[in-house]
Amino acid sequence: DPLEAAKLAKESGVTIYTVGIGADEMLQRSIFGVQKVNPSQDLDEKTLTKIAQMTGGKYFRARNPQELDKIYQIINQLEPVNNAQQTWRPRDELFRYPLTVALVLSLIIAILRKRNG
Secondary structure: OHHHHHHHHHHOOOOOOEEEEOOOOEEEEEOOEEEEEOOOOOOOHHHHHHHHHHOOOOEEEEOOHHHHHHHHHHHHHHOOOOOOOOOOOOOOOOOHHHHHHHHHHHHHHHHHHHHHO
């Protein structure tokens, strides 16, 4: 249950910012004519709002990619992330070693099958 999860998040001190994504009702042309579609009809804004409120967060609604980008910027301002962490990446690609072992074993198996078969 999403509200139960929000309750646990609140107890743990986690703030949840919820985002409802989807355009409003619109007309769409197809080979069958013009149809009314609502990409957001299953969007449960009431629950998303309640989850955000329970945890001290905020509910946002994005109807297009531009609005979603703005929401990301707002959330980044509300919850800044310290990028002081360093990521370590190996300088050398190591995939060659297991690949070589796999190829050698495949070759040995093929030779043994040919001898016995």
